[in-house]
Amino acid sequence: MKISDLGEFGLIDRIRGMLPDQTPDVIVGIGxxxxxxxxxxxxxxxxxxxxxxxxxxxxxxxxxxxxxxxxxxxxxxxxxxxxxxxxxxxxxxxxxxxxxxxxxxxxxxxxxxxxxxxxxxxxxxxxxxxxxxxxxxxxxxxxxxxxxxVLLRSGARPGDKILVTGSLGDAAAAVAMHLDPTLGTRDDYRRLAFQRFNRPTPRLKEGRLIAKTRNAAAMLDISDGLAGDLDHLCERSGVGARVHADRLPVLPENRILSQEKHGNEWHFSIFGGEDYELLFTAPLDTAETLARTIAAETGTPVSIIGEILPLSEGRQLVLPDGRVVPLEQKAWDHLRS
Incomplete structure (x- = not known):
């Protein structure tokens, strides 16, 4: 068997199983x-x-x-x-x-x-x-x-709202434009996309504020793409999720490029990766206030894009026409990609 057969996350699980149990000083360890x-x-x-x-x-x-x-x-x-x-x-x-x-x-x-x-x-x-x-x-x-x-990816509960900071898909658009020079867009968006890819902004102020309010339930950053990192959160929390495509924070130019390249407006934002935005959940009664507080105090917009479901309902994507389809569990895998 080769490591590509296991994949990145299978190999991590294998390594974790080879090591002794964590000591009491380790709150969160491998994984x-x-x-x-x-x-x-x-x-x-x-x-x-x-x-x-x-x-x-x-x-x-x-x-x-x-x-x-x-x-x-x-x-x-x-x-x-x-x-x-x-x-x-x-x-x-x-x-x-x-x-x-x-x-x-x-x-x-x-x-x-x-x-x-x-x-x-x-x-x-x-x-x-x-x-x-x-x-x-x-x-x-x-x-x-x-x-x-401290916020972990394991705290989400059914009924929580799903929130993200900033905009999604811009780094993926930059990669697509680099690989396919025929993809055209406005010069100002091209500069923005490559800036976000080459110099991502870690959301430290936003993350600290979210934690200090103690109103969020789970959180992680988006590096493997929204679908992949939401899958990590759902797996650790033992829940399902529903994401609404028409609520995703995507710039108009990104939607056009995604449609041109992949046949829909949300591919870059859901599967692209390297956004380095924050993906978090919060109870229904605090989510909207939390989103407004973060935006007001940091200047970074926050969008409510979906809700956490019971595990039995799986991961769902609601398309703009109202159809509900499975949300593909795609995540960047260093050993398979």
Whole structure:
């Protein structure tokens, strides 16, 4: 059997089964984007890591090293945002081909420093290795939060509303335009889409505010696409879900491109990935107030896109014409994609 037969998530389950039970200091361990570890007093540590590999996650000729530095840290920060925490310390490991220009590292760290300073993160060390198989960057990030405010993907309950920050599908549109230059759109939207793909904005302020209100039930960031990450939330919470296609926060230009490329207006927003927005649930009686509060205090719009169902009702997508179809459980899989 090959690892591609298992897939990314099957391999994670296999590894988890090979390791001993977690100690009492581990609140959340293998299987989530963020490990939650007991700290001192009422504070917990939030620990995550993410690797970006040349040829798998990016092509050196298609992204500037400064943008790569921004993005490599931002996607880790987004994981911390998805728990409602605050970032603290980062360790950065690099795999470097010997012929890589020194100026590449200078620009990379210019991006890393800017993202770190904007988020209040201290870069405190790391590791350097030679690489004969291309460049890679791996970031280990620690954050913290009050234990009672940490949000997990396991807290959703039937009747909750499903909410998302910002807009969806823009990064996927950028990838589609890069791969298919015949796809045309307005210049201002093209710039916005590529900006969102190359320099995603981790929703740290929004995540912290959501956690502090204690009005949300479950949360994670959207990296694998709305359908994939909603599936992760449903699996951990033991629930189903219904999403309304006409309530998705999608810019008009994105709808046009999605229709042109995939034959419907919502493909990029549901299956695209790399949005790094927050996906969360809240009880019916607090969802609308919570959405208004976040928008008012951060300037980031929040949309209510659906509701949590009992597990037996599965995952559903309500089309604009009212038809209800199964919501495909597509998620980015590093070992199969």
């Amino acid at each position: 989530d984007d963020v490990a939650v570890l007991r700290g001192n007093g009422d504070t917990v540590w939030l620990v995550t890591c993410d690797v970006q590999v040349e040829g798998s996650h990016f092509l050196l000729g298609a992204v500037s090293p400064r943008d790569l530095g921004h993005k490599a840290l931002a996607i880790n920060l987004s994981d911390i945002a998805g728990t409602g925490g605050s970032p603290r310390f980062a360790l950065i490991s690099l795999g470097l081909p010997k012929d890589l220009p020194v100026g590449f590292i200078d620009a990379l760290y210019t991006g890393l420093r800017a993202e770190a300073e904007a988020s209040g993160t201290a870069i405190v060390g790391g590791n350097i290795s030679g690489s004969k198989l291309g460049f890679f960057i791996d970031i280990f990030l620690m954050g913290e939060a009050p234990e009672q405010e």
